[in-house]
Amino acid sequence: MSSALVAPPESKHPVEPRVNYLNATYGVKSWLLTRDHKRIALLYLASITFFFFLGGLFALLIRLELLTPAGDLVQSQTYNKLFTMHGVIMVFFFLIPSIPAVLGNFLIPMMIGAKDLAFPRLNLLSWYIYMVGATFTLWAVVHGGVDTGWTFYTPYSTASSNTHVIATAVGIFITGFSSILTGLNFIVTIHTMRAPGLTWFRLPLFVWSHYATSLIFVLATPVIAVTLLMVAVERLFHLGIFDPRLGGDPILFQHLFWFYSHPAVYIMVLPAMGVVSELVTTFSRKNIFGYKFVAFASIGIAVLGFLVWGHHMFVSGQSVYAGMIFSLLSFLVAIPSAVKVFNWTATMYKGSISYRTPMLYAFGFIGLFTIGGLTGLFLATLGVDVHVHDTYFIVAHFHYIMVGGAIMGYLGGIHYWWPKISGKLYPEAWARFAALVIFLGFNLTFFPQFILGYLGMPRRYHAYPPEFQVLNVMSTAGASILGAGYLMPMVYLVWSMRYGKAAPANPWGSTGLEWDTPSPPPTENFAVTPVVTDEPYHYSPGEVEIVG
Amino acid sequence: MDQGFPLFPQQASSMAPRVDNLYFYLLAVSFFFATLIALSVIYFAIRYRRRSESETPPGVEGSLKLEVAWTVIPLLITLTFFFWGTKLFFAMNRPPTDALEISIVGKQWMWKIQHADGQREINELHVPVGRAVRLTMTSEDVIHDFFVPAFRMKKDVVPGRYATAWFEATRPGRYHVFCAQYCGTKHSAMTGWVEVMDPLAFQNWLAGGTGSESLASAGAKLFALHACNTCHRPDSLARGPNLEGLFGKTVKLQDGRTLVADENYIRESIVAPNAKLVAGFQPIMPTFQGLISEEGLLQLVAYIKSLSKAGPSPAGIPPPVKESAPEREAPK
Numbered sequence: 001m002s003s004a005l006v007a008p009p010e011s012k013h014p015v016e017p018r019v020n021y022l023n024a025t026y027g028v029k030s031w032l033l034t035r036d037h038k039r040i041a042l043l044y045l046a047s048i049t050f051f052f053f054l055g056g057l058f059a060l061l062i063r064l065e066l067l068t069p070a071g072d073l074v075q076s077q078t079y080n081k082l083f084t085m086h087g088v089i090m091v092f093f094f095l096i097p098s099i100p101a102v103l104g105n106f107l108i109p110m111m112i113g114a115k116d117l118a119f120p121r122l123n124l125l126s127w128y129i130y131m132v133g134a135t136f137t138l139w140a141v142v143h144g145g146v147d148t149g150w151t152f153y154t155p156y157s158t159a160s161s162n163t164h165v166i167a168t169a170v171g172i173f174i175t176g177f178s179s180i181l182t183g184l185n186f187i188v189t190i191h192t193m194r195a196p197g198l199t200w201f202r203l204p205l206f207v208w209s210h211y212a213t214s215l216i217f218v219l220a221t222p223v224i225a226v227t228l229l230m231v232a233v234e235r236l237f238h239l240g241i242f243d244p245r246l247g248g249d250p251i252l253f254q255h256l257f258w259f260y261s262h263p264a265v266y267i268m269v270l271p272a273m274g275v276v277s278e279l280v281t282t283f284s285r286k287n288i289f290g291y292k293f294v295a296f297a298s299i300g301i302a303v304l305g306f307l308v309w310g311h312h313m314f315v316s317g318q319s320v321y322a323g324m325i326f327s328l329l330s331f332l333v334a335i336p337s338a339v340k341v342f343n344w345t346a347t348m349y350k351g352s353i354s355y356r357t358p359m360l361y362a363f364g365f366i367g368l369f370t371i372g373g374l375t376g377l378f379l380a381t382l383g384v385d386v387h388v389h390d391t392y393f394i395v396a397h398f399h400y401i402m403v404g405g406a407i408m409g410y411l412g413g414i415h416y417w418w419p420k421i422s423g424k425l426y427p428e429a430w431a432r433f434a435a436l437v438i439f440l441g442f443n444l445t446f447f448p449q450f451i452l453g454y455l456g457m458p459r460r461y462h463a464y465p466p467e468f469q470v471l472n473v474m475s476t477a478g479a480s481i482l483g484a485g486y487l488m489p490m491v492y493l494v495w496s497m498r499y500g501k502a503a504p505a506n507p508w509g510s511t512g513l514e515w516d517t518p519s520p521p522p523t524e525n526f527a528v529t530p531v532v533t534d535e536p537y538h539y540s541p542g543e544v545e546i547v548g
Numbered sequence: 549m550d551q552g553f554p555l556f557p558q559q560a561s562s563m564a565p566r567v568d569n570l571y572f573y574l575l576a577v578s579f580f581f582a583t584l585i586a587l588s589v590i591y592f593a594i595r596y597r598r599r600s601e602s603e604t605p606p607g608v609e610g611s612l613k614l615e616v617a618w619t620v621i622p623l624l625i626t627l628t629f630f631f632w633g634t635k636l637f638f639a640m641n642r643p644p645t646d647a648l649e650i651s652i653v654g655k656q657w658m659w660k661i662q663h664a665d666g667q668r669e670i671n672e673l674h675v676p677v678g679r680a681v682r683l684t685m686t687s688e689d690v691i692h693d694f695f696v697p698a699f700r701m702k703k704d705v706v707p708g709r710y711a712t713a714w715f716e717a718t719r720p721g722r723y724h725v726f727c728a729q730y731c732g733t734k735h736s737a738m739t740g741w742v743e744v745m746d747p748l749a750f751q752n753w754l755a756g757g758t759g760s761e762s763l764a765s766a767g768a769k770l771f772a773l774h775a776c777n778t779c780h781r782p783d784s785l786a787r788g789p790n791l792e793g794l795f796g797k798t799v800k801l802q803d804g805r806t807l808v809a810d811e812n813y814i815r816e817s818i819v820a821p822n823a824k825l826v827a828g829f830q831p832i833m834p835t836f837q838g839l840i841s842e843e844g845l846l847q848l849v850a851y852i853k854s855l856s857k858a859g860p861s862p863a864g865i866p867p868p869v870k871e872s873a874p875e876r877e878a879p880k
Contacts, residue, residue: 071736076733076734076735076736076737077733080730080732080733080735147732147733149730151730153690153691153729153730155689155690155691155707156690156691156730156731156732159689159690160656160689160690160732161732244706244707244708244709245707245708245837245838247820249708250691250706250707250708251706284596284605285598285603285604285605286605286607286608287607287608289608289610289611290610290611290614290615291610292610293610293615314637315693315702315703315704316704316706317703317704317706317709317711320637320638320641323637324634324637327630327633327634327637328630331623331626331627331629331630332623334622334626335619335622335623335626338618338619338622339615339618339619341585342585342614342618343610343615345585345588345589345592346608346614347608348588348589348592348593348596349592349596349608350596350605350606350608351592351596351605352596352597352598352599352603352604352605353592353593353596353597353598354597354598355593355597363589363593366585366589367582367585367586367589370581370582370585370586371578371582374578374581374582375578377574377578377626377629378571378574378578380626380629380630380633381570381574381629381630381632381633382633382634382636382637383566383567383570383632383633383634383635383636383637383639383640384567384570384571384574384633384636385633386567386637386640386700386701386702387567387571387697387700387701387702389702389728390693390695390702390728390729391728451555454556454557454571455554455555455556455557455697456557456695456697456698456724456726458695458726458727458728458736459728459730460730460735460736461726461735461736462735462736463736463737464736465724467553467554470553538607539604539605539607540604540605540606540607
């Protein structure tokens with residue numbers, strides 16, 4: 001994908017192309033030293049797409065192994081490395097940067113009527129830092145991998161594993177700085193660079209959700225950095241931090257790890273929620289129902305998300321009273337998510353609903369995120385979590401959130417803004433078909449895992465008792481459909497870059513500022529800084545109906 | 549074992565139906581809301597589908613009443629989950645006092661089990677039906693997790709401390725034990741079976757074993773072997789606290805804190821004696837970390853617990869036999 005993206009537009013075409021950010025300058029150097037947020041977004045797009053398919057390849061091997069109860073395709077150690085690298089790559093190198101670094105980077109300046117982010121050089125630096133971190137992790141993968149699980153639980157990771165823990169941890173440590181810088185850049189940009197008239201409550205909800213995400217980036221990422229540093233220090237110098245034999249506390253690691261990694265779940269899903277707010281309004285031609293509630297729900301999720309990490313530790317031996325508090329707070333954080341789902345649904349009421357591909361992904365998101373969210377309530381319920389903790393129930397739950405939620409949002413966003421990004425229309429029929437295949441494949445892959453989990457199949461099992469086979473075969477069948485579904489957009493989007501129909505400035509009739517500029521936009525985004533006079537999602541001037 | 553295609557786990561403990569009832573309640577509420585949202589989305593998508601490219605529907609103002617309703621109603625419903633779930637969780641964490649005591653040591657990649665009267669087994673746990681069983685568990689290496697799906701029971705087995713869990717089996721049979729916390733290469737092979745037996749059959753099984761001594765008397769031997777009795781003795785020559793009647797009592801520490809002497813405290817006092825020094829004693833005890841296995845520690849704990857049982861203790865603290873033992877070096 002990367003080479004296709006950085007290739008200059010074909011000069012064979014006789015039509016003189018309008019100058020835009022893609023053809024303003026040519027050559028590898030013009031991309032690698034660019035300060036244009038749109039080009040940096042494409043650098044990220046190419047990099048994370050590579051990691052998505054790499055992580056997906058590991059997932060495919062995992063599912064193939066689980067086709068039969070016996071551990072017969074790969075060895076146990078190999079299997080353990082596969083699920084570890086699948087998790088590490090998908091979480092740290094795909095999901096966390098996915099929407100913010102690609103769509104956020106591309107769109108936030110345009111959505112607020114700015115020429116670029118506040119710190120364009122810092123933005124480019126973020127991508128380089130990401131690539132350096134990714135190189136460390138890839139080095140670890142190539143040189144034999146790592147087998148600790150993406151959670152790096154101690155003392156296994158510090159005292160027992162003899163794989164490349166430190167290289168992987170260093171990779172994640174470095175990449176964390178890229179997240180911090182991106183978050184910082186977004187916060188400053190949103191505070192200082194909004195167009196005249198663009199007040200906080202006129203911001204698109206995409207921008208609100210990225211503001212909330214950026215807060216988490218800046219506040220939580222340093223904690224995972226410090227934690228992984230401590231893992232490396234204990235591994236290298238046998239300083240007793242986590243290993244009880246050295247006087248450390250293994251549970252301390254879990255507190256620190258989840259203090260980052262639970263908010264990280266919201267890093268993955270909040271931007272997708274922002275995308276869905278844009279999709280539902282555009283394809284319903286409606287103002288969002290309850291703008292302020294949706295906006296503040298993002299902030300509420302970001303804040304409460306910091307207070308629920310202990311729900312990953314109900315059976316770890318933390319005090320039952322701590323468990324009780326974390327359970328209560330976990331129910332509270334579910335409420336803003338529910339509020340968003342209700343508001344999106346209500347937005348469709350009396351709308352003009354189009355079934356274009358991005359809206360299909362929004363439907364998919366609402367359905368799958370609802371299931372993911374509701375099953376999260378099972379896990380917040382202390383008495384039930386004891387049974388389903390560390391089983392396939394958890395695996396199914398977080399894939400409904402991260403794949404059913406975050407990736408559906410990401411793909412919906414990629415399709416929605418593809419005309420703006422590439423200047424070309426994607427083939428609608430293929431895209432709808434792919435969305436359907438992905439939705440069906442996803443459910444066939446992960447729904448059986450809820451049943452498997454309640455039956456008691458533990459996660460991270462290379463081999464399993466034979467009575468679990470039927471459900472595992474269903475899951476593997478679903479995964480192959482899902483994999484085929486993911487390949488389709490890859491193919492037709494790349495195809496559309498050359499052969500797609502030229503996109504108009506605003507193919508969807510959307511009200512967002514990013515659609516006020518040509519597709520693809522010029523390097524400076526807007527010839528004249530826009531002045532904002534309307535509420536967001538101002539689809540029907542004048543007529544407003546009161547309900548409820 | 550049923551080799552068919554089960555969709556729901558067996559219920560084989562007193563806790564299992566209680567967990568399942570809450571699970572069904574959660575399922576019902578989730579099904580209701582998922583259906584509500586799905587049907588609304590589908591209904592709106594069809595009813596308000598775009599009929600012409602040029603149509604612009606009227607805007608709809610948000611509704612505070614609706615926002616409050618769909619914030620407060622879900623909140624109240626989740627609070628019912630919270631209270632029910634917490635009640636169950638507390639029950640899971642409060643073993644009955646008359647429970648049968650069994651200790652478990654996890655290591656990569658096996659479960660080592662010791663019964664109170666000395667039976668040992670590996671990856672198999674024999675228990676009687678209808679009797680509460682309390683597990684005291686620790687790990688020799690990394691974190692493991694003792695998971696019996698049929699009992700709806702799961703507990704992390706963390707090195708350096710004791711984890712406790714309990715169950716009361718209600719149905720004879722053979723049930724899976726899984727290690728649920730990823731512990732390395734053969735994690736998925738760290739499995740075993742719980743064999744739930746009729747009480748009589750269990751008694752026969754216990755009697756038909758290798759005839760090894762009880763946990764407490766094995767602990768007494770270790771106590772003497774390591775010459776603990778040189779200092780821990782009831783008479784005036786004691787340089788360490790008297791251990792008779794200690795278990796379950798409140799202990800006053802050097803720094804003024806008090807705590808109840810439980811299994812974890814006793815274990816810690818053996819491997820890290822100076823961590824919680826008892827008021828009135830000098831920090832002279834060497835560490836025994838690495839010198840006594842986890843199973844040995846469990847035997848010592850059982851022995852010290854036996855010193856607190858009512859009536860004449862089966863094995864009071866014997867007089868010291870060796871004089872040179874206490875001057876040992878701490879292990880590296």
